[in-house]
Amino acid sequence: GLSDRSVGTLEKLPIWPMTTRFHRVPVPSSDRRDAWAVNMKRTFQDSKIVFLDPDNGIGYMSRQHATLAEVAAMRSSGRAVVVIKFPGRQNHDIQIAAYHSLLRDHLRSASVITVRTCVSIEILNKNRESQKLPRIRWFTILDADDVLIGRAETFAKQIDGISNCRADLV
Secondary structure (H helix, E strand, C coil): CCCCCCHHHHHCCCCCCCCCCCCCCCCCCHHHHHHHHHHHHHHCCCCCEEEECCCCCECCCCCCCECHHHHHHHCCCCCEEEEEECCCCCCHHHHHHHHHHHHHHHHCCCCEEEEEEEEEEEEECCCCCEEEEEEEEEEEEECCCHHHHHHHHHHHHHHHCCCCEEEEEC
16 A cells, blocks of 8 residues: 555556646635636646546535536547546435436536445454445546446456455446
């Protein structure tokens, strides 16, 4: 695992292709957010895949959300946009259907697929007893071509094959 769980450490991992770019400019206050989004779009104009990591998914203009307009601005012909989401406690199938519907209706995406992952980590609870705690993440891909969909399927199968991990494609 990563001993230092910072974004900087993640960016330095040897897994990234040499052409990988990161946008390290923090989300500004709402009055400067449009300029920030334009700058981000310009930074990634030649990228084939853009990964967005808003803390709380897609929602209203806050530092913890990406807006639908910002996600739309990252879209481009021949480019896929991936958005990470941490689902709520409600029924996941209902949530994901609503999420996909929102993205299809508002963004008119050619395709919307999600790799759902769950990694159970072992922690010590307040009684100092070991227990498994699920960490659920969704990686939703907009405008994926057949090659990227195949890669997502392979990724989900590989994660699903790891002990204490589950993944599927929706």
